[in-house]
Amino acid sequence: MSTEKANESVKVSKGDIIRLEFDGWIVESGELFDTTNAEKAKEAGIFNENLTYAPIPILLGSGRIFEGLEEAILDAEVGVEKEVVIPPEKAAGQRDPKLVEIHPIREFLKQNIEPKVGMEVSMKNRVGTIISVTTGRVRIDFNKRLAGKTLKYKFKVVSKIENPEEKVKAILEMDYGTSDGFKVSLEDKKAIIFLPDICKYDQKWLISKYRIVSDLRDALGLNIVQFIEEYVKKEEESKVEEKKDEEKKNESVENPEKSETSQ
Incomplete structure (x- = not known):
């Protein structure tokens, strides 16, 4: 609810x-x-x-x-x-005129890039937009698009x-982009969060989790945040799947589907 x-x-x-x-x-x-x-x-x-x-x-x-x-x-x-x-x-x-720079066109040609007005480019960990291309020169604006x-x-x-659990889910969504697959348990000043499998190999998660911890502490006053990864042996996975299948069969017999207009 x-x-x-x-x-x-x-x-x-x-x-x-x-x-x-x-x-x-x-x-x-x-x-x-x-x-x-x-x-x-x-x-x-x-x-x-x-x-x-x-x-x-x-x-x-x-x-x-x-x-x-x-x-x-x-x-x-x-x-x-x-x-x-x-x-x-x-x-x-406000826009900063110093963030508008001129670069030689050869920098682009070396990388087989044909610079065009409106193209976004990344240089030295900065993202800019090409605003003009003239003979031998490319003018790039490194201001934020909405600056000024x-x-x-x-x-x-x-x-x-x-609801505290809904707050946790909202912070996961805000900082990681989704709360799908996460399971949350709260007790006193502690949050236990079971991670979906995708977090085991997602580089984005490695960065996001630190911000999540900070936001959880600020929003819920938590002292401890635990992230738990589960690794289940293959035979255990089979048993779990078999149990789920059996439960679904029983559920389908006990609770047959109804049409959307049924009471």
Whole structure:
């Protein structure tokens, strides 16, 4: 049973974990640059099949969103749609002219890359956008794409998460991208998290887990966070699968499927 609050009289504060839906535009161009709505993303030509389009979990006060947006959220009520315009200094910051650099075109040609305007490039652990290509020279802007832009957000705090286990799942989703396959157990000031098999070989997990621990301590006041990997012997796996199959058979006899309109 979910214990996420979705009452319009509920306020939020720093340290709360919420689910937020939003649309974000660049004021100067009217361009929709981010959204939690799949249809709007498709209409704007920014749909990314690797993203999940749904209200996102946010730990307020963790510095993961623009300062101006967080200030507006802290002044909002759960379930009430709001709109806010954010100046650059409270969004992605002002543009820095020093981050626009000129590089010789031969640097690209050596790597069999034909530089084109609008192309994203990675150089010395920095990502930039090519803004001009002239004879022998390539001008690259290493400013963040939204630097210097005024942003407009239309947003709604869909829910405030109250249940401790749901908070853990939300933090896993926020920091690792998903909570699927994780099993969570809480006791006193301790969290025990059983990891899905994918974490055993996913490099992203090795980086994400440190942020997860930090956020769990901040949001739930935990002293101990345990991550448990399980390795089951093949014969044990077979027995487990056989037991599951047997349980499913019994379940299908005791609880036959009903149509969606059955009471």
